[in-house]
Amino acid sequence: MVAYHGRNLAGFWMDGAFPHFNETATRGNIIGVAKNHMISYRNGPPLMTYQKTFVEIERIFLSCRNGGDLVELLLTFTICR
Numbered sequence: 001m002v003a004y005h006g007r008n009l010a011g012f013w014m015d016g017a018f019p020h021f022n023e024t025a026t027r028g029n030i031i032g033v034a035k036n037h038m039i040s041y042r043n044g045p046p047l048m049t050y051q052k053t054f055v056e057i058e059r060i061f062l063s064c065r066n067g068g069d070l071v072e073l074l075l076t077f078t079i080c081r
Contacts, residue, residue, distance in 0.1 A: 004054065029042065033062070033063050033071075033074060037063050037069075040060070041058075041060050042058070057079065057080050057081070059076065062077075
């Protein structure tokens with residue numbers, strides 16, 4: 001992901017890493033996955049891109065819980081093309 005974004009974003013909150021994050025559909029997808037414990041799949045143009053050579057992404061959000069209702073981890077798989 002460093003090659004995609006041009007910098008290491010480890011340790012940043014999403015709105016700190018991407019100034020336009022709150023205006024994208026990604027924010028709603030993340031909230032929906034956490035609240036509804038459902039998978040979110042998306043295929044299409046990147047919503048938060050800094051590397052213009054990628055024209056399409058496939059992304060899956062998975063909520064991970066430890067037996068309770070609280071989502072403790074949001075696992076994301078992204079393929080950039």
